Amino acid sequence: QGQLVESGGGSVQAGGSLRLSCAASEDTYSSYCMGWFRQAPGEEREGVALTSTRDGSTYYADSVKGRFSISRDNAKNTVYLQMNSLKPEDTAMYYCARKPLSCIGWDEARRYSNWGQGTQVTVSS
Secondary structure: OOOEEEEOOEEEEOOOOEEEEEEEOOOOOOOEEEEEEEEOOOOOOEEEEEEEOOOOOEEEOHHHOOOEEEEEEHHHOEEEEEEOOOOHHHOEEEEEEEEEOOOOOOOOHHHOOEEOOOEEEEEEO
8 A cells, every 4th residue: 555654754843844745656546535633642643634635635633733734646646734823732743644545534534544653743831
């Protein structure tokens, strides 16, 4: 089902910005729901931002709306997450994920079988 390779994590002060990238090594299906989950220590993995590679529809957690923006480059099999106005509560391991075809249930981690290795985002106050 292909590898997902993330890049772009790091440490930043509150109010700063980071951009994450996730590149897929191969495609089996004609389209995917692809994007980002995050998991802080002791917390469940939560959906942050996902997009449909078929039509570009986007889905965001309420906590990041207006601050984060997801985009895609289908020619490069890559999805980007622009994170602005970062807050300490955004600190987590961020994982790229994708599932075939539909974005139904986009924020349910159990629906995804294709995951990246994760990239750490740390926001200091």
